[in-house]
Amino acid sequence: AISSPRGRKCGAVRMAQAEADVPATSLFGADRRLCSADVLSPLEVRARIEVAVLNFLATLSSPSSPAIPVLPLISRKSTNCSLRSGLLSDVSSVYLSYAFCKRSLMRENDAKAFVRVWKVMEMCYKILGEGKLVTQRELFYKLLSDSPKYFSCQRHVNQTIQDVVSLLRCTRQSLGIMASSRGALIGRLVLHEPEEEHIDCSILGPSGHAITGDLNQLSRLNLSSDARYLILVEKDAIFQRLAEDRLYNQLPCILITAKGYPDIATRFILHRLSQTFPNMPIFALVDWLSPFKCFFCERKHFLMLICILFWLFVF
Structure with a gap:
């Protein structure tokens, strides 16, 4: 995903031309208007990392391009998002359009971020070679031990993972990074995983x-339910109280919680439930103006991917 130096001019013109040429020369993704992250095997991800490194080195060694190249990254700002509806189904998808940001070693503010991208790719390359999965927190401790000068807080790791996803055009799960999950569910739901015993919730x-953070495992689950309602519960204490009272026996429902703030795995299983049972209404039991409510209100595209959400406020 390093832009080709061919045809560049000197100085500032060279940098501008490199950025302008990215959509046409990028190795990963052909659509100029819409970008999505590919779900790839470990071998494919390692191959993309190798290609990115080789392209970077080739650019460095080119006599026509003495400057260190920038890393062209798809912008993840909300202004660069677009919603695309399926032609043959009601399923909609959120895509990133072709607006670019960049990381440059020549800029003082970007220099460490530039190095962090290569450090994270190096660590992911190693993790994938070992056939392992790590959480973002585990990855932080590994990088803190290996490169403390560049990774002093979790935020550095989180932002760099987004940069690597943008550069390689693959999902974070494909990078070997597993979502940490706090979520849980209970009620009128049976989980079936191939070659495993079913779980009657x-x-x-x-x-x-407990909802696993392995999105691949969640995607393999077969879901069956006779519930009439799906209830999102913000507070874990309320969730446990409702579970102790066996609410789902009096009111046929599924209870799900993320214990305060919706993590990726909980949002993923919620999306799967809404797609598997499209006629099941979803209710959210939350505090007034809670972070849980604000999370969904600020992400209108996510709400468009599930069915209508009904709010149940606790004052």
């Missing part, structure tokens, strides 16, 4: 079934 204790 209606006979579990008040803590419910």
